[in-house]
Amino acid sequence: MFWHQVALTRQDATVEETSGSRARLLAALRDDGPASRVELGERLGVQRTRLAAELASLERYGLVEPAGHAASRGGRRSTMVRLADNLRLVGVDVGATSIDVGVTDARCEVLAHASEPCDIRQGPMPVLGRVLAMTATVLRDAPGRLVGVGIGLPGPVSYRDGMLVAPPIMPGWDRFPVRDHLARRWGCPVVVDNDVNVMALGERHAGVARSLDDFVFVKVGTGIGCGIVVSGQVYRGVQGAAGDIGHIRLADDGPVCSCGEVGCLEAYFGGAALARDAMALARSGRSPVLTQLLEDHKELAASDVATAVAAGDGAAVGLVRDGGRRLGQVIASLVSFVNPGMVVIGGGVAGLGHQLLSEVRSVVYRRSLPLATGNLPIVLSELEGKAGVIGAAWSASDRAFQAVTTSDEAVAAPAQL
Ligand SMILES: [Zn+2]
Numbered sequence: 001m002f003w004h005q006v007a008l009t010r011q012d013a014t015v016e017e018t019s020g021s022r023a024r025l026l027a028a029l030r031d032d033g034p035a036s037r038v039e040l041g042e043r044l045g046v047q048r049t050r051l052a053a054e055l056a057s058l059e060r061y062g063l064v065e066p067a068g069h070a071a072s073r074g075g076r077r078s079t080m081v082r083l084a085d086n087l088r089l090v091g092v093d094v095g096a097t098s099i100d101v102g103v104t105d106a107r108c109e110v111l112a113h114a115s116e117p118c119d120i121r122q123g124p125m126p127v128l129g130r131v132l133a134m135t136a137t138v139l140r141d142a143p144g145r146l147v148g149v150g151i152g153l154p155g156p157v158s159y160r161d162g163m164l165v166a167p168p169i170m171p172g173w174d175r176f177p178v179r180d181h182l183a184r185r186w187g188c189p190v191v192v193d194n195d196v197n198v199m200a201l202g203e204r205h206a207g208v209a210r211s212l213d214d215f216v217f218v219k220v221g222t223g224i225g226c227g228i229v230v231s232g233q234v235y236r237g238v239q240g241a242a243g244d245i246g247h248i249r250l251a252d253d254g255p256v257c258s259c260g261e262v263g264c265l266e267a268y269f270g271g272a273a274l275a276r277d278a279m280a281l282a283r284s285g286r287s288p289v290l291t292q293l294l295e296d297h298k299e300l301a302a303s304d305v306a307t308a309v310a311a312g313d314g315a316a317v318g319l320v321r322d323g324g325r326r327l328g329q330v331i332a333s334l335v336s337f338v339n340p341g342m343v344v345i346g347g348g349v350a351g352l353g354h355q356l357l358s359e360v361r362s363v364v365y366r367r368s369l370p371l372a373t374g375n376l377p378i379v380l381s382e383l384e385g386k387a388g389v390i391g392a393a394w395s396a397s398d399r400a401f402q403a404v405t406t407s408d409e410a411v412a413a414p415a416q417l
Contacts, residue, residue: 093388200227328363
């Protein structure tokens with residue numbers, strides 16, 4: 001058994017050290033792409049003989065493969081190594097009203113993607129049934145060896161237990177064992193996280209916050225939430241509820257929120273609140289564009305406000321300004337509290353674009369301490385709805401790399417290893 005040979009020949013390396021450095025090797029190949037053995041050894045500070053043993057082991061697991069020769073730096077040419085081409089990760093982004101599923105290679109590049117509307121209130125079995133079916137479809141489009149699945153859910157998630165805990169207006173989801181249910185079906189590690197946290201990871205891996213260790217990602221969609229990345233890690237809090245800024249109270253006499261309280265940020269500027277205010281404007285006749293859209297569609301959504309803003313409708317612009325000001329107030333407090341290196345705004349309502357952005361910027365720059373805003377970009381996400389899928393796949397890769405290189409699984413691996 002190969003694992004035992006490694007353990008015996010490397011008596012100074014504990015099991016954790018070995019599995020930890022294998023996970024680091026895999027993560028380096030994911031984040032920086034194919035590399036020569038010499039580069040890898042230098043970058044990770046691993047000696048040549050140990051690196052060779054670990055790469056050989058990872059190759060036997062089918063996780064890495066040779067990728068030709070590197071250009072010579074004098075002496076022998078070094079072999080290039082990359083993550084195996086057939087490895088597949090699946091990232092799932094379940095929103096309140098939609099499901100997005102993407103299959104990626106081991107570097108989290110999306111190879112196939114599917115999206116469909118879905119009401120989260122149908123409960124876990126119907127919704128996860130759709131997730132399983134959509135995953136089967138995207139894996140047919142980009143077949144390979146599935147090594148991990150990540151899934152983001154729109155509510156407070158216990159990351160440790162892989163389930164939602166007491167989500168408002170999501171009947172049947174409270175403590176439903178999402179991770180274990182899906183892991184049984186797929187036979188690979190599954191990571192469950194809050195949807196905003198996985199979007200933040202997507203921004204860090206492939207979006208505007210690439211390589212930033214400290215930033216906040218604010219999602220404005222049906223709900224409003226915030227992913228807090230500190231020292232390169234998502235900060236989840238004790239119960240996984242950190243960043244739940246949608247229910248910060250802005251006024252004691254504000255509109256009623258879906259959580260049962262009044263005056264929450266979300267009750268002013270979430271997707272449902274925006275649709276409500278747009279309908280009121282349309283009926284009042286103060287917004288000609290919204291009135292026309294209401295006549296055409298019989299109902300208005302947050303996206304109609306974006307259409308009206310793009311058409312230069314003054315009343316719709318006023319709605320966005322009011323919402324942006326309230327969002328800006330909350331973000332200003334966040335900035336004072338976390339001192340992030342960037343604020344990224346994403347989610348459906350972020351489609352309101354630069355009107356929203358300029359309002360948020362003016363409030364934050366006015367209200368936060370100059371030291372915190374001196375070099376603080378406030379920007380819109382550029383991933384156009386893919387942030388959740390990419391972040392979930394990235395999170396799954398981390399878990400998969402660790403699982404596949406821990407002692408238990410190595411011992412349990414087939415005899416030819
Ligand atoms: Zn609320």
